[in-house]
Amino acid sequence: MITLTIDGKEIGVTEGTTILEAARMFGIEIPTLCYHPVLSAHGSCRLCSVEVVQRGWSRVVVSCLYPVAQGLEVKTNSERVLRLRRGIIELLLTRCPDSERIQALAQQLGVDKPRFERDEHECILCGLCVRVCHEVSEKHLLNFVDRGFEKEVAAPFYEPPEECIACGGCAYVCPTGAIRIVDGKPEFLWQRNKQRSGEKDG
Amino acid sequence: MKITSLNDLQEVREQGLALLHPQKIKISVGMATCGLATGAGKVWDALAGEIEKAGLDIALEQTGCMGFCQQEPIVSVQQPKKPRIFLKKMTPDKALELVSSLQNNAVNTEWILAKDESERFLIEDKTVPYDISEAPAVFADIPLCTDIDFYNKQLKIALHNCGYIDPGNICEYIAKGGYTALFKVLHEMTSEQVISEVKRSGLRGRGGAGFPTGVKWESCRKAPGTPRYVICNADEGDPGAYMDRSVLEGDPHSVLEGMVIGAYAIGSHQGYIYVRNEYPLAIKRIRRAIEQAREYGILGENIFGTDFNFSIKINRGGGAFVCGESTSLMASLEGKIGEPRAKYIRSVARGLWDKPSNLNNVETWANVPLIINRGADWYASIGTDRSKGTKIFSLVGKINNTGLVEVPMGVSLREIIDTIGGGVPQGKKFKAVQTGGPSGGCIPERLLDLPVDYEALTEAGSMMGSGGMIVMDEDTCMVDVAKYFLEFLEGESCGKCVPCREGVRRARQVLSRITAGEGNQGDIELLEDLALTLQDGALCALGSSAANPVISTLSYFRDEYEAHIRDKRCPAGVCPDLIEYYIDPEACTGCTLCARKCPNEAIFGEKKQPHRIDTEKCIKCGACIEVCKFGAARKRSEGRK
Ligand SMILES: Cc1cc2nc3c(=O)[nH]c(=O)nc-3n(C[C@H](O)[C@H](O)[C@H](O)COP(=O)(O)O)c2cc1C
Ligand code: SF4
Ligand code: FES
Numbered sequence: 001m002i003t004l005t006i007d008g009k010e011i012g013v014t015e016g017t018t019i020l021e022a023a024r025m026f027g028i029e030i031p032t033l034c035y036h037p038v039l040s041a042h043g044s045c046r047l048c049s050v051e052v053v054q055r056g057w058s059r060v061v062v063s064c065l066y067p068v069a070q071g072l073e074v075k076t077n078s079e080r081v082l083r084l085r086r087g088i089i090e091l092l093l094t095r096c097p098d099s100e101r102i103q104a105l106a107q108q109l110g111v112d113k114p115r116f117e118r119d120e121h122e123c124i125l126c127g128l129c130v131r132v133c134h135e136v137s138e139k140h141l142l143n144f145v146d147r148g149f150e151k152e153v154a155a156p157f158y159e160p161p162e163e164c165i166a167c168g169g170c171a172y173v174c175p176t177g178a179i180r181i182v183d184g185k186p187e188f189l190w191q192r193n194k195q196r197s198g199e200k201d202g
Numbered sequence: 203m204k205i206t207s208l209n210d211l212q213e214v215r216e217q218g219l220a221l222l223h224p225q226k227i228k229i230s231v232g233m234a235t236c237g238l239a240t241g242a243g244k245v246w247d248a249l250a251g252e253i254e255k256a257g258l259d260i261a262l263e264q265t266g267c268m269g270f271c272q273q274e275p276i277v278s279v280q281q282p283k284k285p286r287i288f289l290k291k292m293t294p295d296k297a298l299e300l301v302s303s304l305q306n307n308a309v310n311t312e313w314i315l316a317k318d319e320s321e322r323f324l325i326e327d328k329t330v331p332y333d334i335s336e337a338p339a340v341f342a343d344i345p346l347c348t349d350i351d352f353y354n355k356q357l358k359i360a361l362h363n364c365g366y367i368d369p370g371n372i373c374e375y376i377a378k379g380g381y382t383a384l385f386k387v388l389h390e391m392t393s394e395q396v397i398s399e400v401k402r403s404g405l406r407g408r409g410g411a412g413f414p415t416g417v418k419w420e421s422c423r424k425a426p427g428t429p430r431y432v433i434c435n436a437d438e439g440d441p442g443a444y445m446d447r448s449v450l451e452g453d454p455h456s457v458l459e460g461m462v463i464g465a466y467a468i469g470s471h472q473g474y475i476y477v478r479n480e481y482p483l484a485i486k487r488i489r490r491a492i493e494q495a496r497e498y499g500i501l502g503e504n505i506f507g508t509d510f511n512f513s514i515k516i517n518r519g520g521g522a523f524v525c526g527e528s529t530s531l532m533a534s535l536e537g538k539i540g541e542p543r544a545k546y547i548r549s550v551a552r553g554l555w556d557k558p559s560n561l562n563n564v565e566t567w568a569n570v571p572l573i574i575n576r577g578a579d580w581y582a583s584i585g586t587d588r589s590k591g592t593k594i595f596s597l598v599g600k601i602n603n604t605g606l607v608e609v610p611m612g613v614s615l616r617e618i619i620d621t622i623g624g625g626v627p628q629g630k631k632f633k634a635v636q637t638g639g640p641s642g643g644c645i646p647e648r649l650l651d652l653p654v655d656y657e658a659l660t661e662a663g664s665m666m667g668s669g670g671m672i673v674m675d676e677d678t679c680m681v682d683v684a685k686y687f688l689e690f691l692e693g694e695s696c697g698k699c700v701p702c703r704e705g706v707r708r709a710r711q712v713l714s715r716i717t718a719g720e721g722n723q724g725d726i727e728l729l730e731d732l733a734l735t736l737q738d739g740a741l742c743a744l745g746s747s748a749a750n751p752v753i754s755t756l757s758y759f760r761d762e763y764e765a766h767i768r769d770k771r772c773p774a775g776v777c778p779d780l781i782e783y784y785i786d787p788e789a790c791t792g793c794t795l796c797a798r799k800c801p802n803e804a805i806f807g808e809k810k811q812p813h814r815i816d817t818e819k820c821i822k823c824g825a826c827i828e829v830c831k832f833g834a835a836r837k838r839s840e841g842r843k
Binding site: 042043044045046047049060061062065066067080083084087088091092094095115116117124125143144146147148149150151 | 522524539543544546547692693694695696697698699700701703704705707708711712724728731732734735738739740741
């Protein structure tokens with residue numbers, strides 16, 4: 001058993017628990033986007049960031065990955081944390097201005113309009129679909145392609161994967177609705193993008 | 203032959219010494235990548251051809267970078283009973299002349315950069331004078347290497363063999379005292395003793411973060427689980443940096459020896475060298491070094507006749523900057539996407555294939571044998587309070603003496619730039635020096651007395667980094683510099699975490715706008731907000747330090763940002779959208795050269811009459827300024843409303 005404090009509340013959890021799990025067990029809400037309880041944590045959206053103080057030294061960590069430690073002091077709502085979350089959600093709102101989930105989170109965090117020129121992306125690259133396909137369906141059909149801002153989710157050769165069993169897991173976990181079920185099969189973003197650019201060229 | 207005793211080692215050493223100092227003329231050509239880029243290969247061909255044609259008994263050897271890249275190709279010549287001389291800026295023609303002049307004893311002294319009258323054996327702490335009883339009188343005026351500014355402020359430790367030995371021959375490394383540290387470690391020291399020595403030396407990682415090396419080794423040794431891995435980071439992705447490449451090309455055995463010592467201390471039997479594929483020569487040299495080390499019983503089973511086994515594999519990286527980051531590097535080694543992971547559980551506990559893994563930089567490894575040989579106290583006596591030993595920098599940019607320099611920690615930046623580097627060329631004014639690689643910072647003139655020290659550089663908003671040092675003169679626009687580094691980082695971000703993927707891009711877009719004259723009030727605050735999101739939010743140090751170029755230029759050159767944003771003016775006259783080319787009618791002689799050179803026919807005027815530039819047609823390529831002999835073609839940035 002490890003005891004720590006989260007937002008001043010002293011709690012005890014078993015070793016190996018993450019801060020996020022511990023917080024949720026005790027009803028403390030931390031926003032997340034790339035986390036799902038049945039999947040491995042990815043630590044990429046950084047929205048679940050919290051401040052931890054240990055031996056008088058404070059730093060920001062992502063709660064979905066950080067393991068609890070004896071005597072740890074966690075602040076889930078400090079000004080530093082809120083400021084970071086606002087910064088992150090502003091970036092996501094710039095990328096995916098039409099996503100309802102992002103809009104709702106932005107509103108919660110008090111960000112109404114991003115200060116950058118908006119993009120028209122649908123996917124935030126949280127990787128939930130990739131992990132569902134690997135870890136739950138065990139089909140391993142999706143992965144990331146390319147890097148940086150060019151990064152996207154795709155199946156090999158940008159083809160609709162033949163081995164897809166249409167379990168729908170990817171569409172179910174997708175926070176932005178980038179993956180849809182059309183005619184009983186998932187329709188991926190790259191397919192729509194291909195179509196769109198085809199229409200433009202034609 | 204497998205070396206198992208000190209006698210064996212001594213025997214190889216004798217062979218090596220005979221090669222290092224043959225009783226005949228010996229010519230060594232600096233053939234690291236820097237030398238080859240300036241034509242050392244052709245010089246070598248000319249020398250080899252001429253020596254063979256004339257049937258001369260001259261030893262010809264390849265060696266590594268001698269540091270003074272500005273003067274390359276450099277060739278060193280040893281003649282019996284004469285000082286060793288270093289010839290600069292060699293060409294194939296000069297090489298042919300050299301061979302014949304050596305025959306009649308009349309080397310053109312104008313080619314000589316410097317001479318050596320003795321040789322350092324750093325490991326044994328001795329200087330052996332050469333026999334110079336027949337030194338020609340004309341050599342008297344030639345400066346000793348240690349007397350020229352470029353070399354005399356330097357202290358070559360990690361580079362002590364570079365440019366002196368043939369990196370392709372293990373005997374020469376051994377001749378200089380190589381592998382004696384490993385022999386001592388394996389035969390006389392326990393792992394704990396090795397770790398304690400490295401800890402006491404104060405050696406810190408040379409790859410950027412400056413983590414204490416001995417402490418890292420100890421944590422890895424103590425971590426539960428086997429096997430343990432030892433890895434050398436030779437990814438070197440910083441633009442303009444070539445320290446690690448030069449060490450691998452010039453003295454690969456020093457890195458191998460360091461790694462075997464580390465492996466013994468940590469209890470590892472398998473090592474990896476992760477080296478970028480863009481370093482073909484370095485790869486060739488380490489490959490050869492590994493083969494030779496195996497042959498001599500220094501890698502593989504029963505090293506030096508003990509029961510210690512250790513092998514090294516080479517892994518070539520595809521050239522992604524982020525793959526130099528420890529966790530990305532390990533993912534890439536495993537054959538996965540080169541993306542970092544959170545380091546809440548450190549790689550020393552769970553790294554490569556989830557096993558305890560110890561990663562160190564090339565230069566870090568190369569320091570290890572010296573610490574064992576000369577002792578922790580000696581090593582710790584060099585440098586400052588918290589930064590011990592030396593650091594290699596690649597000194598590039600607007601500097602007279604471009605080169606690879608190794609200085610004791612604590613030397614001031616000013617000494618490196620003004621004394622070693624010979625200052626800024628063409629009488630221009632120094633503006634800033636960028637240290638720490640793309641995510642380092644720019645240090646202005648008034649802070650040049652700062653010492654080379656991990657903490658001091660960090661406090662100044664930059665960092666030690668791996669050793670890139672880019673000098674900038676007054677013609678540099680600092681907003682443009684920040685934009686350049688952010689463009690680099692935007693392209694190299696792996697794209698996994700939101701702050702880095704999105705934040706660096708937005709910051710770069712803001713900078714692009716500012717340099718295009720479309721900056722708005724509030725842009726500086728926007729950049730500062732993005733910097734905070736990056737610092738606190740990014741997954742790895744690529745993103746968390748990506749704001750450094752912006753923050754450091756903002757804090758030291760804020761007025762330049764303001765000039766761009768408020769007055770739409772680029773004070774350094776760099777940003778194309780904010781400058782205008784014109785011809786000074788007073789200075790123009792009407793020679794018509796510029797009008798003929800202008801690619802867009804934007805210059806008009808009668809012969810012998812002042813010319814003018816049609817600013818609508820001008821594409822701001824600068825061709826007119828380049829060709830005008832009278833300095834009449836100029837550019838200005840007067841700002842617009
Ligand atoms: C984006 C990024 C790139 C890096 N590139 C390199 C590199 O090319 N070479 C290197 O030795 N260390 C590099 N590092 C630092 C490594 O993560 C690591 O700290 C270092 O290799 C450890 O060795 P050391 O303790 O001997 O310095 C990089 C770090 C980051 C964040
Ligand atoms: S498609 Fe949806 S689930 Fe997949 S990475 Fe993008 S946002 Fe996440
Ligand atoms: S939920 Fe933790 S980083 Fe995304």
